[in-house]
Amino acid sequence: MLGCAWTAMPTRAGWLVLGSLLVASSIGACGFATAPGRADLPATLSLRDVSGGVVAFQSGLPVPTFDPQPRFRQNLDGAWKFEPQALDSDLSLDDRDRTLKPITRELGMRAGLTFNDASWSSLAVPGTFDPPPVRSVTGGYYRRVFLAVAGWAGSYATLKFGAVRYVADVWLNGTYLGYHEGGDTPFALDATKALLPGTLNTLLVRVDNPAWGTRNDIVPWGLADWWNYGGIVGDVWLEATPALSAVRADVVPHLDGADVSVVVEHRGSVAANAAIDVALFPAQVTASNLADPDPLSLIPRDATPLLERHIDIGNLGEDAVVRIEAPFAIRGRDLWSPSTPSLYVLGVAVDDGGTPVDHLYTSFGLRQVKVDSHAPRVLLNGDPIAFNGVALHEEREQPAHAGRPAGGQLDAAAEIEAMLKRVLRVHADFARIDHHPPNQLFPVLADRLGVALWEEIPLYHYTPETFSIAMDRGLAQQMLVEMDLRDFNRPSVLFHGFANESTGGAERKAALDTLNALDRRIDGTRLTGQAAYGTDPADPTSAGLDVAGYTFYYGVLYGGRLSAPDIQTALMRAHNAYPDKPLMILEFGHWADDPADETRQLRVFNVTYSQLSAQFDVHPRGFIAAATWWSLDDYWTQRPGIEVETFGLFRPDGSLRPAGAAAARAYAITGPPAPVVGGQSSGIAVAIQPSERHGRLLGYIAAGVALPALFLLAVIVVLSWRPRSAC
Known part of the structure; x- marks a missing residue:
């Protein structure tokens, strides 16, 4: 009865139910026929074992941090040129070993510096090519000509995208850098060889955003209940790194400290004598830095590190990637919760032969969330919590x-x-x-x-x-x-x-x-x-x-x-x-x-x-x-x-x-009390060896078992002891 008889269901509830039924039935009978799954575009991300652990790689690079860093950065947001095109999604979603040549032929001269894009419209990046209520545009070409300053010479250049919806293919000065599928998460491409320092450069991005409900091999695939904003929807920037650099720093929080893991990469042809200096800083959120994404902005000007440690890595050859552990314990710490959103900042300085060559910073909080092993409840920092929530679309x-x-x-x-x-x-x-x-x-x-x-x-x-x-x-x-x-x-x-x-x-x-x-x-x-x-x-x-x-x-x-x-x-x-x-x-x-x-x-x-x-x-x-x-x-x-x-x-x-x-x-x-924002975090921190946390845990377990056992043994001895009777 529901089928395609939309006019028989004028109510809001009817439309909502109909939408769900359309998705569940592949929407074929109502003119939204979905193509069978046939995409053969490989994923670009993989996990690899390196010295010190597992590291995620994407498009040939270890996955970096996308937080702002104190490195030379060229912002590419702003006005781009855009040409809408009805792109061939079968090409977009097929293996580039087969489709790069036809996609390049389709591209024509658009990636060239002398190409005339005067007839193209101007479009803001980040932004979208299909704002509501119009949804006729599903793809096209973005083009940006920019001057790369001479300071890029001698650095490695990484081109970073906050998000592109849905399939992105990227060329810099006519050189194909790579592709990415998925419209909500960031990706990075190596632009070192293609970038021309000191002159004009042309960046071109082919974006294909297949209409929902037309294919079943994209994510999401059906008629979703929000607007499908296509285009370069996140920030775009070039970031410079030296041959030896910190790729990312991951913090696994505990209630008494954290496990810190730093990924270090060496891309130079000459071996590096590598070391890192890890520092823990207090953080303070104020009205002036609340919306500043730079983690350095959270460190008070008069703050001193709560912890500093030096770790020698040793010689790293060409194309070496290592993961270094730097855990710490802390007492008198401030935990993160909705009521007390306390933060810290971790800083990593990378040294080559004793000379600092790179810095990386990230903010984090200490907290623990788990399910109570004795009851069906969520524990945040050891205490039961029930959340009053709202859902939202950005x-x-x-x-x-x-x-x-x-x-x-x-x-x-x-x-x-x-x-x-x-x-x-x-x-x-x-x-x-x-x-x-x-x-x-x-x-x-x-x-x-x-x-x-x-x-x-x-x-x-x-x-x-x-x-x-x-x-x-x-x-x-x-x-x-x-x-x-x-x-x-x-x-x-x-x-x-x-x-x-x-x-x-x-x-x-x-x-x-x-x-x-x-x-x-x-x-x-x-x-x-x-x-x-x-x-x-x-x-x-x-x-x-x-x-x-x-x-x-x-x-x-x-x-x-x-x-x-x-x-x-x-x-x-x-x-x-x-x-x-x-x-x-x-x-x-x-x-x-x-x-x-x-x-x-x-x-x-x-x-x-x-x-x-x-x-x-x-x-x-x-x-x-x-x-x-x-x-x-x-x-x-x-x-x-x-x-x-x-x-x-x-x-x-x-x-x-x-x-x-x-x-x-x-x-x-x-609910809990309103958040208290503005206090400076504190604590007394000490570096521990990667194996020391587990050693301490085993000691606690041993003590927890041994002390009750000794007490029980003493009770048994007392109860079993009887004074000898006089004969």
């Missing part, structure tokens, strides 16, 4: 037009700060950021403002077939590793999500378990989960994950009329299916197209939240770790029949809807 709200959001993906720090402050305005301490990795400034600013985050990869409405395609291609795995590595040092990221509202039993569980194992290998400090359909509370596919996550629309999209007993029954079914796991409600909500809908939206919040909060895991016998309203703001969608989703607690003009005011009151009552 989309520009203002200036609103005719009651609709402005549209466009957020890319400016001030805009992202404003969105996170709206999260705090309703007293939420948790945000599910989009159905895909967000702009990397989101977790940076969430660290500083005190907002816990759920990040996820865009396996959205996946089916057994599309799970198999994405996993066989290695694309889901690559997206997860890219997200993990980019935000490795962001303490606000407490959860990693692997799928949203997907179907399939064995195929889905196999994919989730594979991604979970990979996440553990790369990171291991975050809790893992999915957002499963609430229609099946007993869904068994979360068994191998840390938490059982659900979207939850009882009384809205299913389950009959809104009813507290029905909500409670569904929650208990989920709890009975996972008695040892915390439940995370990752969506509940209602649209607000008109004043009557706003009244219904308010009732949905009040009835549903009252049932969720009563089972928060901070209560005895509680089992719910998060209640997440969908959504913070209204947003543009590509669902058929709907232009703008009006689920927001805020209207596009910035005013609170009644449900938003109710959420602010309720969250203020049940």
